[in-house]
Amino acid sequence: MTPTKDLIAQGSDKTPQKKILIIDDDEHLLLGLTARLKTNGYAVMWASDAVTAISVARKQSPDLVILDLGLPAGDGFLVLDRMRALSDLVAVPVIVLSARDPANNKKRALDAGAAAYFQKPPDNHEFLMAIRRALGEMVALSTFLKT
Amino acid sequence: MIPEALGRLDAGAPPAGSTRSPQQLGLADENRQVELSAKMRADLLDFDAWGEILKMYGRTMRVAVALTDSEGLLVGKCHNPQPVWNLVRDAASDWGAGCPFCITKRPPCAAVADAIRSGTAVVVHDQAGLTHVAVPLTLGKETLGAIIAGQVFDRYPEPLMLRRVAKDFGISAQDLWEVAKKERPVGGALLQASGHLLGALGHAFLQQRHAAILEEKLAETNDRFRWLAEGIRDYALFTMDTAGRVTSWNVGAEHMLGYTEAEIMGQNFSCIFPPEDIQRRFTETQLHKALRTGRAEYEGWSIRRTQEQFWANVNITALSGRTGPIQSFAIIMQDSTERKKIAIVLEEAQQERGRLQEKFLSHVSHELRTPLTAIYFFTTNILDGVFGDLTPEQHKHLALALDNVTQLKDMVSDLLDITRVETHKLTLVRQPASLVKVTSEVLSTCHTNAAAKNINLRADCAANLPLVWADPARVRQILTNLIDNGVKFTADSGTVSVKAKFFGEDRDFVCVSVSDSGCGISAENREIIFDRLAQVQGTGEVSRSGLGLGLFISRELVSRHGGRIWLDSRPGHGSTFYFTLPVFSLVKYCSHIFSGPNLDAGSVTLIAVDVVEVQRGAQTDVLREIRQILERCIHAGQDVLLPATGDKGPIVTFFIVACSDPKGSALIASRILRDLQNFDKASQLNPRISATTIRVARGQSREEQIHEIAARIESSVQEHLLAKERNK
CATH class of the missing domain: 3.30.450.20 (PAS domain)
Known part of the structure; x- marks a missing residue:
């Protein structure tokens, strides 16, 4: 069994693992997505509502946030706005992953500072690519390809 | 007519050489077309109207006068002062029927019938030698009746004749002679003049009476209408x-x-x-x-x-x-304000229903996506070996599970679109669109999918392809759908190709085809493939994926454009989907103004209105507003505002085709300038208006004229756009 393209093992790397915070209230999604992200070499942490999300983010300083829009205690846009207002979180890239219709939400999310918008379920490959791009890892890859 | 009629006085037959009839002469001519109702006929012969004038005539001329209808039956009373007639009448117990003027034991005279049939006056003598004349009364083509006048001697009474009368009627011959001999005969000339006068009088009176009745009727109708209108x-x-x-x-x-x-x-x-x-x-x-x-x-x-x-x-x-x-x-x-109010309420209710339906489906789609996402992650994680290697059997089954997840995901995506089809919210914003451009855009987005299966995806558009009259976003949607299907149904390393060309000999439509080298579609599936929720049951690995609502939505979109969608396929040899789109035609677009009278004016003017973009964000609204202003400035029956064409740059150009001479187009131009400046007081729009006059060639057929003008307008439009490009 050969791993698919997005499953690039990073475990052997000396560099410390990048931390991804998933903010979503669906436990099954957390379980499934975490397994995939961990396989790809990321450290994963969770938050299930808008309030906890901010405190976890401030405490853990994730390198990237995957954000659902429909959350208990305030929606994803609120989280986005708060993050943009906090100096320690303003630079953390956010990828929105929501079941909501992109026609009504994508532009708003991007305007609010999200790096990308994916409607659930996302394509694994494209989703991982977006994560790497947001983390700046794609740059390294392309530099590698050029040499 | 009367003298001629009197010519029959002796001969009893019309004079030779006379071809004139009463219908060809005099007042009756004006009423040639008159068709009289029974009511009108009765009204015309109303004795209340006739009585006085007949009595006056009789007194003046010392004759008896009577009126008959067209059957020869007496209308009203007839007073006969003739002493001979009165003597016989009073004495005779047995009087013959028929002519009321004839003193006769033989069959009565047929003067009235003759006069009515021939349309001429007929003069007869009775048994006593007394003369009477029947004059027909005609109006237009119809004979209404006759006037009988007479009971005068036109010569001295003859004793022999009178004796026979006395014997026939059983009265004293002596008495009869005593009365008769006092009578003075009237001369032939006087009798003729009298007949003439009577005829003319009758006709004149009939005419007058007809006019009076019509006038009365008209007044009655007018009154009735006025009453109706007033009421x-x-x-x-x-x-x-x-x-x-x-x-x-x-x-x-x-x-x-x-x-x-x-x-x-x-x-x-x-x-x-x-x-x-x-x-x-x-x-x-x-x-x-x-x-x-x-x-x-x-x-x-x-x-x-x-x-x-x-x-x-x-x-x-x-x-x-x-x-x-x-x-x-x-x-x-x-x-109809009340009706309108109800219509508005109904419309609002319908919109509300549509909105609720959309909201509901949006909610359903959201709710379906959440568990679907969990399933997707679990399936792909196991399938991709996150939790260790799988047996080939496990892998196969999970791959099938994933196929179903993908299918479910697509169905959920289509759910919202289908409500929009049903609530007629799939609106088209038509414009002259380039298929070459749309195709290349779609190809670049579909490339990733095709490359993943190593499928050769290529496009081939005919070099002379005209612009189509379509919504580019919708055409993109149709093409994406067909290409995605093609890629999905084609095995690795296959081919999917897009072609666009004229639809056979038909220059009004462009036909786009998407062919794949996939598994093909069976005949029965071809029948139902465009139906809503069509589920194609087939064989092979890709039997159930795709083909749900996408083709249904595509068919809706194509037919909304006035085109047609169909397919050609042989199982095992791939499929080709075709759809047609109408070609943008200036001739068709302007057909309602390219009419005879408009072109006879001699020239057509192309007016170009260049405006500078105002505000970036409000651009769409501003352009829409400008279009409305321009539409108000033109005369809908003579001028037409062409649809937007080409790319929107910092300067936007609107074109107007005006069927008027340079003077008329100058008027339109000044109106546009004024209205645009009114709209944008600060004149940031900076409108520039130029006009090109195109002469309508003489001596050509209308069709040739229209085609030549359309071609010249098209080239002028291109020239203008090129010049704008150069000035940028």
Whole structure:
């Protein structure tokens, strides 16, 4: 069994693992997505509502946030706005992953500072690519390809 | 006619060489077309009208006069002062029937019948030697009856004849002779003149009577109509002349619009229509339509004297004189505000229902996506070996599970689109669009999918491909759908190709085809493939994926464009989907203004209006507003504003085709300039208007003229756009 393209093992790397915070209230999604992200070499942490999300983010300083829009205690846009207002979180890239219709939400999310918008379920490959791009890892890859 | 008729006095037959008939002469001519009803015939012979004049004639001429109908039957009374006739009449117990004037024991004379049949006066003598004359009464082609006058001797009475009469009627011959001998014979010439006079008198009186009856009837009808028009309170009925001045006004109009007849008579109609409608020449356009077609009907706002607006159903009829041009308009107006209110409520309810349905489906789609996402992650994680290697059997089954997840995901995506199909929210924004451009855009987005399966995806558009009259976003949607399907159904390393060319010999449509080298579609599936929720059951690995709502939505979109979608397929040899789109044609777009009278003016002008973009964000709104302003400035029946074409740059150009000479187009240009400057006081739009006049070639067929003009307009448009490009 050969791993698919997005499953690039990073475990052997000396560099410390990048931390991804998933903010979503669906436990099954957390379980499934975490397994995939961990396989790809990321450290994963969770938050299930808008309030906890901010405190976890401030405490853990994730390198990237995957954000659902429909959350208990305030929606994803609120989280986005708060993050943009906090100096320690303003630079953390956010990828929105929501079941909501992109026609009504994508532009708003991007305007609010999200790096990308994916409607659930996302394509694994494209989703991982977006994560790497947001983390700046794609740059390294392309530099590698050029040499 | 009378002298000729009297010519029969002796001969009893019309004089040779006479071809004239009463119908060809005199007053009757005017009524040649008259067809008389039984009621009219009876009215014309009404003895109350005739009695006095006949009596006067009889007294003056010392003759007896009687009136008969067309059957020869006496109408009213007949007073006969002739002493001989009276003596015989009083004494005789047994009098023959028939002619009321004949003293005879033989069959009575047929003078009346002859006169009615021949249309000429007939003179006869009776047994006593007394003369009477029957004069037909004709009106137009119809003979209504006759006048009989007479009982005079035209020579001295003959004793022999009188003796036979006395014997036949059983009276004293001596008495009869005593009475008869006192009679003075009337000379032939006098008799002739008398007949003449009687004929003329009869005809004149009949004419006069006919006119009087018609007039009375007309007055009655007028009164009835006036009563009707006055009495209708629920409808406003009024007329106006071609200058727009009110010429009559009923009670209903007063009731509905609030102006009294005295106030509104002679006023311009514009006060009862909204100023916006007057300004954008809407009401005028409706009147023009009535002028052209005789009638116009529309629904719109009107204004009462109180300035209150109401929704009215307006019916305009152009009234012309008996020959000549249209002289006035009759307008019937009904207040349908209540109906409109109900319609608005209904429309709102329908919209609300559609909105709720969309909201519901949006919610359903959201709710379905959440568990679907968990399943997707779990399946792909296991399938991709996150939790260790799988047996081939496990892998196969999980791959099938994933196929189903993907299928479910696509169905959920289509759910919202399908509500939009059903609530008619799939709107088209048509413009002249380039298929080459749309195809290359779609190909670049579909490339990733195709490359993943190593499928060769290529496009081939004919070099001379014209612009199509379509919504580019929708065409993109259709093409994406077909290409995605093609890629999905084609095995690795296959081919999917897109072609666009003219639809056979038909130059009005472009045909786009998407072919794949996939598994093909069976005949029965071909039948149902475009149906809603079509589920194609087939064989092989990709049997159930895709083909749900995508083709249904594509078919909707194609047919909304006026095109057709179909497919060609052989199982095992791939499929080709075809769809057609209408070619953008300037000739067709302008067909309603390229009419005979417009082209006879001799020239067509292309007016280009360049405006500078105002604000970035508001651009769409501003452009829409400008289009509306331009549409108001042109004359809908003569000019047309062309649809937007080409890329929108910092300068946007609108083109107008005007069927008028340079003077007329200069008028339009100045109107546009004024209205655009009014719209944008600071003149940031900086409108620049230029015009190119194109002469209509003489001596060509209409079709050739139109094609040549269209070609020249097209090249002028291109020239203008190129020049704009160069100046940038």
